[in-house]
Amino acid sequence: MRIPESARYSAFWITPALIWSGVFIGIPLLLLTVTAFAQRGVYGGVIWEWSFQNFERLFDPLYFGVILQSLRLAALSTLACFMLGYPLAYWMVTAGKRIRPWLLLAVLLPFWSNFIVRVYSMKHLLALLPEEWGLLPSEFAVLLGMVTCYLPIFVLPLYAALERMDFSLLEAARDLGARGQRVFFGVLLPQTAPGALTGSIFVFTAALGEFVIPNLLGGARSALIGGVIGDQFLKARDWPFGSSLSLLLLGVSLFSLVLFIRHGEGSARPAGASSTHRPAARRLVKTLSSVALCLLYLPMVILVIGSIRTPQGWGWDWYALALSNPAILEALGRSLRIAAGASLVSAVLGTLAALALARARLPGRLFFQALATAPIVLPELVLGIGALAAFSRMGIELGPLATLCVHVSLSMVYVILTVRSRLLTLHPDLDEAAADLGAGHARAFSRVLFPLILPAVIAGAALSFSVSFDDFLVSFFTLGSTADTLPVKVYSMVRYGVSPEVNAISTLLMGITLAGALIFFRLQRFARDAQRFSRIERR
Numbered sequence: 001m002r003i004p005e006s007a008r009y010s011a012f013w014i015t016p017a018l019i020w021s022g023v024f025i026g027i028p029l030l031l032l033t034v035t036a037f038a039q040r041g042v043y044g045g046v047i048w049e050w051s052f053q054n055f056e057r058l059f060d061p062l063y064f065g066v067i068l069q070s071l072r073l074a075a076l077s078t079l080a081c082f083m084l085g086y087p088l089a090y091w092m093v094t095a096g097k098r099i100r101p102w103l104l105l106a107v108l109l110p111f112w113s114n115f116i117v118r119v120y121s122m123k124h125l126l127a128l129l130p131e132e133w134g135l136l137p138s139e140f141a142v143l144l145g146m147v148t149c150y151l152p153i154f155v156l157p158l159y160a161a162l163e164r165m166d167f168s169l170l171e172a173a174r175d176l177g178a179r180g181q182r183v184f185f186g187v188l189l190p191q192t193a194p195g196a197l198t199g200s201i202f203v204f205t206a207a208l209g210e211f212v213i214p215n216l217l218g219g220a221r222s223a224l225i226g227g228v229i230g231d232q233f234l235k236a237r238d239w240p241f242g243s244s245l246s247l248l249l250l251g252v253s254l255f256s257l258v259l260f261i262r263h264g265e266g267s268a269r270p271a272g273a274s275s276t277h278r279p280a281a282r283r284l285v286k287t288l289s290s291v292a293l294c295l296l297y298l299p300m301v302i303l304v305i306g307s308i309r310t311p312q313g314w315g316w317d318w319y320a321l322a323l324s325n326p327a328i329l330e331a332l333g334r335s336l337r338i339a340a341g342a343s344l345v346s347a348v349l350g351t352l353a354a355l356a357l358a359r360a361r362l363p364g365r366l367f368f369q370a371l372a373t374a375p376i377v378l379p380e381l382v383l384g385i386g387a388l389a390a391f392s393r394m395g396i397e398l399g400p401l402a403t404l405c406v407h408v409s410l411s412m413v414y415v416i417l418t419v420r421s422r423l424l425t426l427h428p429d430l431d432e433a434a435a436d437l438g439a440g441h442a443r444a445f446s447r448v449l450f451p452l453i454l455p456a457v458i459a460g461a462a463l464s465f466s467v468s469f470d471d472f473l474v475s476f477f478t479l480g481s482t483a484d485t486l487p488v489k490v491y492s493m494v495r496y497g498v499s500p501e502v503n504a505i506s507t508l509l510m511g512i513t514l515a516g517a518l519i520f521f522r523l524q525r526f527a528r529d530a531q532r533f534s535r536i537e538r539r
Helices: 011-035 053-059 061-094 100-112 115-127 139-163 168-175 180-191 193-208 212-217 225-234 239-263 279-308 317-323 326-359 365-376 380-394 400-424 430-436 441-470 473-478 486-494 500-538
Strands: none
Touching: 011 239, 011 326, 011 365, 011 380, 011 400, 053 061, 053 239, 061 100, 061 139, 061 193, 061 225, 061 279, 100 139, 100 279, 115 139, 115 212, 115 279, 115 486, 115 500, 139 193, 139 212, 139 279, 180 193, 193 239, 212 225, 212 486, 225 239, 225 380, 239 380, 279 317, 279 500, 317 326, 317 500, 326 365, 326 400, 326 441, 326 486, 365 400, 380 400, 380 473, 400 441, 400 473, 441 486, 441 500, 473 486, 486 500
């Protein structure tokens, strides 16, 4: 696409975003890599002597067993998400046009709910069951928590793949005599393999480095790589070995990313979704889909009910108790301040980067786009650990400001993707047309282009706010021991039990996060409506 003279935005506009990500993500990851080849001091700390000892310890029976257990649970959770998520995605696509948006929303809402709250809601549900069943803590509880939390990230890419599929292929296969499993494995699965593979990669990599779920739902026998990494940095003070484990986790994630790039994209096909399966298959699809939706919503519904259930009946007593707790109010205020600051900085840096990616003459555009959006695919545990190591090494004080800086690196990606998508829908000659009418470059941008991308900027900022407010792992490792955000405070309260007060806090936390997500989707819809209206006017 030709970039008009008046619309030649500087390629250097992406520089601030790259520098910010390089300082708060690139340098920490580089330091982790170097630390992995160092040695631990007698009383902790790091001795900067080159050694492969830390990587040799990975094959120690104790740690190698943890690695194998992590791989096994990640594989099991991926398989369970496939078995429940595939019927749900298929039902979403083949459902009627009226119900389809509601099914999509039913999957998106849990996805945008606070992660700590979703894990705690499962803990709250299992705590209500008979203790003799031995469900809490247990490996089964960890697996159930992983499936509940990661099911949406399997369903969404598969749903996108199914939407592009030509469903007349299924009818053609049946006309040729194929039935049941042969239709699924011979036609349906190969056609949707890119989406299924993408979802499986997302679930496997997320489950492999899980930190929160094993700590809240599992016992001592449910130790996974994420928990061991955290213990090496926070308890054993063996940072070199913790860094080697982090590199292992990072390597698996990058390998999965390569698989996604090579095989995770399929060619678009005309959408022709229709319910062509037999009654028995339709009942099975709806049954498995109902089980999946129950897993997503039942724990949260019971949590909300528990927050308004009092010894005297029904009421808001637990909310009043929670909101009168000074420690909770302080953590809430700190979360709001960090999220507001992160969303503001992300909106500025992300918009500049999006303009450079969409409008400037930028050599190596795909490379810089991948570099700017890389934080979204890196394990958040590794980013938090890396930030902790880098700040400690460079003498930077841990606290809200350090947390905000890393949050900007994570949430800025959502602004870049949102604003860039909006820019690509606009005609590139808008600035040139304004210039022909006598407007300078700055005036053309402020009066023409910026109003058109403003809903996308606000939507990206709202999404950044939700991501920052919802974040636990980066905050947990970078806040230090003297400050808490609300998710960190909730985690510390629910780690050893459940209480009605925590139910109320968790419900409020879930509501704030969902409000930010709904604002994002509303603004995105507003932007699409405005674009559609402008097209009608031109006609």
